[in-house]
Amino acid sequence: MRTWCDWTIRHLGRIGVLALVSGLGVSTVQAASLDAALLPKIQAATFEVVQAKPTSDSLSYEKPLPLDLLPYQERTDKYYSIGTAFAIGHNRYVTAAHVLLVGADSLWGQPELRDTAGHVYPIDKIEKFDLRKDFVVFSLAGSPGDATLDLDTKPTLNTAVYAVGNALGTGVVIRDGLYTSDTPEQQDGAWKWMRFSAAASPGNSGGPLLDKDGKVIGAVLMKSANENLNYALPIREVLDAPDGKAVMDTRIAYELDLFDTVQNSDLKTQFALPAGLSDFYREFQKRIDANSDAQLKALLARESANLFPNGAGSARLLHEQTVLNGFPSLIVRGSDGEWGRTGTQSQYFTLDGNGYVRVGAAGRSGLIRIRRPDGMDAAKFYGDAKTRMDLLARTGLFKRDVASEKVKITSLGKPILESTHVDRWQRPWQVAAWSLPYANALVVAYSLPTPDGCVMLVRFTPPSHQHDTMLDLDELSSFVHVTYEGTLAQWKDFLGKPALQPAALRNIRIDYDYGHRFNYTSQRVAFSYPSSVQAIKPDNLLWLGFSFFLDGGKPVWDVGDVNIWKDTASEDHDNVNVQRYIAPPSGLDDDMSSRWRKLSEKQYPYNAVARYEDDLMKINAVVAPAASGSQPSTVLYTAFYGTAGTQPQADMKDKLDLLTKDMRVIEH
Template identity: 80%
Template sequence: MRIRSGGVIRRFGVLVLLSGLGLLGVSAARAASLDPSMLPKIQAATFEVVQAKPAVDPLSYERPLPLELLPYQERTDKYYSIGTAFAIGSNRYVTAAHVLLAGVDSLWGPPQLRDAAGRVYPIGKIEKFSLGKDFVVFTLAQPPAGDAALQIDANPALNQVVYAVGNALGTGVVIRDGLYTSDTPEQQDGAWQWMRFSAAASPGNSGGPLLGKDGKLIGVVLMKSANENLNYALPIREVLDAPAGKAVMDTRVTYQIDLFDTVQNDRLKTQFALPVGLDDFYREYQARMDANSDTQLKALLAKESANLFPNGAGSARLLHQQTQLDGFPTLIVRGSEGEWRRVGERSQYFALDGNGYVATGGVARNGLIRLRRPDGVAAATFYGDAKSRMDLLARTGMFQREVAGEKVKITSLGKPVRESTRLDRWQRPWQVGVWTLPYANALVVAYTLPVPDGSVMLVRFTPPSHEHDSMLDMDEMSSFVHVTYQGTLAQWKDFLDNPAVQPAAFKNIHIGFDYDHRFSYASQRLRFAYPSAVQAIKPDNLLWLGFRFFLDDGKPVWDVGDVNVWKDTASDDHNNVNVQRYMAPPPGLDDDLSSRWRKLSAREYPYNGVARYENDLMKINAVVAPAAQGSQPSTVLYTAFYGTAGTQPQADMKGKLDLLTKDMQVTEH
């Protein structure tokens, strides 16, 4: 995720009003010491920067939105107010760069200027732009009549009374007084100095003029200090002296991904020619920002390649631990001590009709979701229709819109505006969908991995201008999602009948079942089968394939490490058949891994084929090894397990175990 670290957007709280409180006010509250005769000219030269509210809402709600509870101006205004701009000459206007950039890929209308009478003026061409200094100079397509412009003082004296003029909290242009207290070097190179002043500034003031004691323009209001009651302005001489015909992008940037703590620091330094129209400006700007994100992520991953899971010593423990069967997905991340581990727990559970459910959790900025397909939803519809899947999530009430303090449930996000398929590093097919939330000027980006009982999802909310960044992150993070493939045999049948939703690993996996007769599993590593005499084979048997990451001849793979078949889905029925893969651990890992491997190799308890009674369950294990390969001991062993409720004679348990292992073959070494 790109974190823009230079300039006001990065270091301080911006003064742009992003909450959609844009209201037009025509009055100017004047400071007592400013000559009243100057107010009309100041007001004529100062404008709100506005964006049109969305004309179409693709969302559906459980009830009508209580818009009547909003203040009159807010509910009747057709625009959101996001900042302030001002005139410095004939059809020459200035605002903050970050105010103009609010329109990049926005779901609202493009930024426009609005005067005190409510007239709206589209932006014409961008003439100057600086990302680091955070200003833009532009024209209007059809400027207002007259030549109202602020007089300029490019060399103001310190310790004078100043006036911050701007669209305070979206309620119209307000003038507030204070003192020009000091100058401070900008943090990147000290190439210029910020003006610090004590006049109050509110969200919406960004891009507004800072006037001196005689009402002349001395700076552009840009930001507020996070630690003290002082605000910052760019000296107007920096705007006037900037080269015309250039968009200059020179700022520090950082890049970080939610997999480890390492941060990629760099400097974005590029430019492109001006003047251009607003749409062309946005296109050129975003292309350079996206290209920089591509470069930064590539550099970050290259820097971490030696220790990026499954590489490096920090991966060894996770690669050799016993396979984990989890009903909820997790994300593999690296801790500060360098160890990779699976994180992310279910935090909420929502039941759906037809035995469906939605389980949610999260890691950092990312949501993790497991969606079980309701019995009444056809597999073809579920796997093939992104809208229907998202509508199932919406049923839980996880999407809500707040209006006037009331939360209204969103029942549908509509159809995604963009869809694609992403194959991760392990050739797992993720269905990518992007939905819009126009009222919030935000996107929902969902990466969905089909599994037999439904889907696993990686979800992020993001501003539209960060869609490329978010998808870069999620493209990479999808390869770090740990998920168990589970479902009833009936659900597995639907899944296996649809090759398009299967990972490449399933080309080497063959699962067969003949109800009341036989279950079989075959892969390039293992073959086994058992009859109903071992465990009844029914449509509601619950099959879990414990996929995991491990090394095969030194190469990382994603493959099955555990095959578990429960007699049925009832939570109190623990009858099951299990076949699990184990690997010889390298020296230096946990003692419990080495101890287990020694027991497996020696066929010691509990892997000795002797039944035992534990927690109301009879259990019996045996070790199955690959065919001998000379004098070299095997580095891979499998266990065969059978469990059944209640007490059972040793002979009966051993007989079941023998049926399970009768045709079992380990075909890897």
């Protein structure tokens, strides 16, 4: 995800942050010492920058939106007010670059200017643009008149100034203060910001800063975060900028929710102007997206030696016991350099038909697991992105604020795009994006099919950040740790859909005959057991515990744990389990070394002797590969049987023997 380092292009903390309240009428507040005769000219040459509200809504709500609770002006205005602009010559206007960029890939209309009479004028050509200095000069397709503001390129410090702008979207106002100082811009002092004490509010961005004679001395751009001193770009910087160029010279940072490293780069590029607004946006976005591509590539190359599964910090995760998780997690690197799982906390929401949704967080993304309701057709669930997202919407995750009420969104409708992403472990993610027109935002979801439903990565993003967001999620998807689970009935549906399955399942065969026998065969281990060990029926719950481990020195994502629960509602936790263990390298972890020694020597609890723990009788045995020369095996498997209540050793051993009778460890 890219972040802007240069203050001139930050979206948060700005004066020009979107104001959802706008006004057709204009109220002018007169500063005491500004000549009233100047006001009509200032009024005529200063404009709101607006975008048209969406005329249609693809969302569904739990009830009609209570729009009558909104102020009259807000609910009747056809536009959102996003900033201020002013005229500096015949058909020549200035606003903040970040105000203009709100329109990039926007779900609202393109930015336009609105005058004091409420007339709206489309932008025609972009004439000058500077991303770092945060200004744009443009022309209009129609003429709101010939009024322009006079300019002063040599303002005097410690004199009265007046900030003119669309304050909070309620019309153009004028507020007074002092021009207090000049301060170097933050990156390398290429120019100096003007600092002033006149009040500025959301919507002021792009408006003129005037001297006592009503002349423009700067363009209002930023609000100080910690004090009542705001920032303006001297108007001479606008005038001296080259005509016919869009200049992009700024510092941008790129970071991933996997580690603390940040990739900083200086974006230095330009393209020719004048250009129509759509062409301008296209050329601008092309360069921003290309820079994101390059930054991510550079970040991953920089981290390659220590990027999971590489580096010493990956060793513990690659050798630990497979973990069965009912909720997915994200693999991240801690401050100690060790890779581990995070994001396992979640909130649970019940659906009909034994379905549920669990919602957690992993960095800037939502991490979600959906269990498909029993009555829902599998083909519809896997094949229809709207169906999956509607289940998520039932949780109340999506709400729209209207005045004092939060109205639940019950459906996002059809996605505006769909595709498939295959991660580095050859897992197919179903990608979809939905629009939230009222918020000018997208919901992007990556959905990984599982036998019982799916696992999702979800992120909200501005439309102009869609490419950037999908770059992130493409990479993050490879770091999701997930257990594949489902009833045997659900597995039957899932195994019949190869396109939904990870590549690892191509080497695994799962067969079962209800009431008779369960069989599991992979390139690593094979086992089977009759129904006399544990009843084999449609509501058996099969968990395949996938993990990351080394196979011949190569990292793989494969099954390390097979667990079959007696049924989904069992309170006694009867289950059969076959689990893989790998010899840890020396010095990695005392606990791992101790467990491996017990496994190798078949010590307790791996000695085929039944024990009673946690209201469950348990028995384990170790199964090794067939002898292969004089070298000891680096891979061992355990077979486990557990059942409720106390049971005789002989009965437990008989069950274990049936489980291990045909068990073969194929790998070495």
